[in-house]
Ligand SMILES: [Ca+2]
């Protein structure tokens with residue numbers, strides 16, 4: 001991990017050009033800011049304060065891992081003591097995300113409503129996919145159903161997902177994590193559960209999320225979890241994590257361990273790119289969920305009990321994993 005001043009950042013990354021007016025005019029941005037408990041004015045102040053602090057050498061970008069592309073992981077700013085600064089985090093996790101990724105997400109399929117979505121979820125078991133050597137092959141009946149109910153864009157997203165499992169075959173586990181994260185950022189638009197499913201909390205399977213092109217935090221998290229599982233990550237190295245943000249909002253992310261001894265990466269739809277768990281001091285962990293079960297955590301990400309509880313202890317997540325079973329490996 002290295003600390004970098006703004007001049008270093010610009011040298012590698014080009015000047016930041018956060019267009020706050022574009023953010024203010026974007027309904028997708030307003031939803032994201034609302035979920036994070038931030039107004040556009042707060043973002044504007046945070047952005048100015050953040051630049052002042054960078055100029056004064058009071059804050060630094062953290063580069064978790066510099067590579068040839070530079071700053072792949074640079075996301076969170078820290079103060080001199082190495083603590084993440086709320087201003088820098090607000091700007092970088094929301095601003096860069098909104099400008100560079102979420103606003104470019106493909107248009108969702110608006111034709112289908114909650115009824116079609118939930119009917120698809122219920123019927124997934126009858127349309128099992130095939131997995132061979134980490135390659136996903138979806139049931140032709142499923143693709144036809146999605147095209148009928150959600151339009152050609154829904155089918156195209158599912159076919160792109162199949163293709164992803166072929167395209168990343170030769171990549172390292174860390175590269176797979178980064179590519180899976182950006183795959184869903186580029187194809188899924190943020191929508192609240194009420195808008196998508198007509199319920200206050202509905203956890204989608206990855207097929208539902210890609211068919212509709214819509215989801216909220218846990219839907220991104222489940223889709224990334226399932227994709228890494230079918231790419232061969234064992235359940236010991238990937239988890240869904242339910243957390244709280246600094247504004248007290250419930251939130252869900254995926255934890256994925258690339259197996260290099262540096263700890264898991266946090267895949268977060270509100271963040272620009274995955275960073276190591278130890279850098280996400282803004283998140284207060286609550287529980288982990290995977291096919292292995294459910295585990296309550298203390299504030300240091302340590303389990304409260306020495307064993308996992310049954311998945312069914314966390315009903316909504318368990319139900320979504322059940323609906324995802326047709327695209328999960330059977331190991
Ligand atoms: Ca939700």
Ligand SMILES: [Ca+2]
Nearest residue numbers: 202203216219
């Ligand atoms: Ca949801």
